[in-house]
Amino acid sequence: MSERVYQLEVLRYHPETDSEPHFQRYSVSCEEEWVVLDALNRIKETIDPTLSYRWSCHMAVCGSCGMMINGEPMLACKSFLRDYQGVIRVEPLAHFPIERDLVTVIDDFMDKFKRVKPYLIPKHEKPVSEGEYLQSPAQLKKFKQYTMCINCMLCYAACPEYGLIPKFLGPAAISMAHRYNQDSRDGGRDERQEEIATTEGVWECSFVGACSEVCPEHVDPASALQQVKIKSTVDWYKEHLMPWVKK
Amino acid sequence: MAKSNKPIIWGTFAAGGTLSAFVTPVLILLTLLVALGHTPEMLAYARLHAFAAHWFGKLSLFAVISLSLWGAAHRLRITCYDFGIRADTLVATIVYLVAAFGSVAAIVYLSRI
CATH class of the missing domain: 3.10.20.30 (Beta-grasp domain)
Known part of the structure; x- marks a missing residue:
């Protein structure tokens, strides 16, 4: 040395x-x-x-x-x-x-993080006596990468859209929403969509991809956001063209 | 907060982007091949004309042309914004009008075949 x-x-x-x-x-x-x-x-x-x-x-x-x-x-x-x-x-x-x-001052991020409800909202509450919520390795794989986020906010510092439009929910918060939406035990997607399928939510993202480049945990937030866009687009067509289809 | 209506535009952008990522390189290669004088039998005028005259051919050509246009229009709009041209409404109106004009032109010309 x-x-x-x-x-x-x-x-x-x-x-x-x-x-x-x-x-x-x-x-x-x-x-x-x-x-x-x-x-x-x-x-x-x-x-x-x-x-x-x-x-x-x-x-x-x-x-x-x-x-x-x-x-x-x-x-x-x-x-x-x-x-x-x-x-x-x-x-x-x-x-x-x-x-x-x-x-x-990280209040803005903390506020946005809370808004997307980054916690499990179980589909059906069941008593402990009924046992665990089981999950297969394939179901875990769908969201495991997004659990690696350490909330370091590097993606917010890298994102030019967040710099331009401070109201944008931003990469980490939307990725975390996606993480819970993808969880087979979760039933809170509709509630989270109210926040993330908005103009200030995922639609402010123009897929620059800087968030994924700087992420120290290889969460790849940009991939989460693009998946959210695809799913929200399918939702939109269902809601507007097939309103009789129950979600 | 209200959900966004952006999916209308983004849907065509995503479909057009995916489609052109696969189709455009092939089209460029085939065009080069034909330009160099190597026209495969499959691409002879009579066969392509027959393809374009069939309803399925018309539909495929319309999908490729219009979706590529809408995909490119939205990409251009975002690129302009990222390069600092912040007159978004004006840019959006111009690029989407071009895409709409191209789509209508495709319908007109395909219907005449």
Whole structure:
């Protein structure tokens, strides 16, 4: 293991004292196999204890340390220093208001996430005495990929549509709705469609695909959204051309 | 919130996109082949004319032409938006009118065969 000095340019913003955000340059000695989060931790421990950022697990599970690294939405714990040349620019996630330094205000995402009802709504409530809800491997496979989402919001920072139209429900929330809609134990699709089959829901997506490129868990939100579009289109034709067909 | 009526447009876009992804490359290859003077027997004028004269041939040709047009129109509209041309209503009106005109023209010409 060998140490070398890395240059980090970090966006700083303290709303109590700063009128607007500005960059601050740090030179910090790091091990070559470290990630950007390690560098931030060393800055906070040895140079500047006022630097604020979110992190928790350091292993790409908690989804807390999403930030823009050289302009790309990344998890700081998954971005190796050795993969960058020169000064590494670190900014808070794009498309979110800044609370302080690299900490963003995530209320908008949390609100949208709640709106799609990201939990099982059983088709039939049954008493425990009747046993488990059984599921085959094929039924599990239909949605398992979408359960991998860690709510890191990188897809929101990457999505140009969300940047343009803040009302857009966005990739992670719609993917999570799709995850429950695809679950054989679930019966809540009609309720979720009221949120996601709207203009501000899935139809704001123009399939740029950036969400899937930046997703650290390979959820592929873009695939979920396109599947939702197909299913919502079938719904629309059924509702308007065959209103006598009961869902 | 009300459900969107976008499926009307998106349905033709999805169908047209899928169809042209499969059909267009084949059409380009066949066109090149014919242009280079290698017309397979199957593509001789008389046989293609007979195909276009049959009701099923007319239907297939209309589906390929109109769906490709609607697919391309919607794709162009979104591309314009992504490139920063935000006059969406104007762009949508123009591209969909072209697609509609093409579809009507296809019906007219196919019905004359």
